[in-house]
Amino acid sequence: MGVFSKTCEYAIRSVFFIAHRTADGNRVGIKEIAKGIDSPEHFLAKILQDLSRRGIVQSAKGPNGGFYMDEVGLKRPLSEVVEAVDGKSIFIGCGLGLAHCSETNPCPLHHEFKAIRNQLKDLLEQTTIGHFNESPNLGITKLRK
Amino acid sequence: MGVFSKTCEYAIRSVFFIAHRTADGNRVGIKEIAKGIDSPEHFLAKILQDLSRRGIVQSAKGPNGGFYMDEVGLKRPLSEVVEAVDGKSIFIGCGLGLAHCSETNPCPLHHEFKAIRNQLKDLLEQTTIGHFNESPNLGITKLRK
């Protein structure tokens, strides 16, 4: 079990992929995305339909259609993708599964766990979907298994 | 979805509970543990059977039987419980689901993610099962939902 659900992993990898491939205004089809990030095509389609409905990615049907992102989308933090797919629990939930993570009624690991959880939150809030489009190390980053 | 599976959450809460309740040499029954940590009794039974087989907790059948821990057990790090239940992936796996987290072929979030993942690893390796038995704030920690 990872930190994110598989659905969420595919979602993150796909938004990075789409951002990269459509920075020049082009669109990219589902088959190409699925190959590019090593994910089951039809399963990814469902995920992108959802992200499209939520306005996180844009899509167009028909010839020359496909998925793409607008300027606003590129500036969105990754945390929005994660929250859209997996919900807020990763950001606010108790590590030991208590109903409410609480400062006044904490589980044994609360303080240490919260610090770590907040670092993940900060990372996802500070990293935008388009973040790696301009970064020099984009070439060495990997999205396929 | 949490960081740990539900099974693992129950496992962690139960070892803390058993450690606390049996520090004086007593044993504690499954019903009491299940109530004490708010978990489904028979499901927890399966989990504890497994932890017992692995030597993480001890158990005894019959009257005055129940679960308990020896001195060695109290000194075991929580990471052993987590690894026994959820495996190593939380400690070594890629955040974006790539087959192998790699320094030379990293995913976009690799460096930042690895740092966070290692902090969780350190926390779980440095916290022993018996850690909160002697701590003054044991009374204010919570294991029930």
Add this chain to the structure above:
DNA sequence: AAAATAAAAGAGTTTTTCGTCTTTTATTAA
């Protein structure tokens, strides 16, 4: 207008996780 293209939508199946219930085995105490 017709054909081609590509996403959207619908309707599944499979697998894994989570949870329940019943029976068996081991131990202790009367």
Add this chain to the structure above:
DNA sequence: TTAATAAAAGACGAAAAACTCTTTTATTTT
């Protein structure tokens, strides 16, 4: 030595997550 106790084991069942396949709708190009 029988009854009571409590974990171990076995066999299910429900729900969620992961994945597949088919049909429909929208768009473009010829």
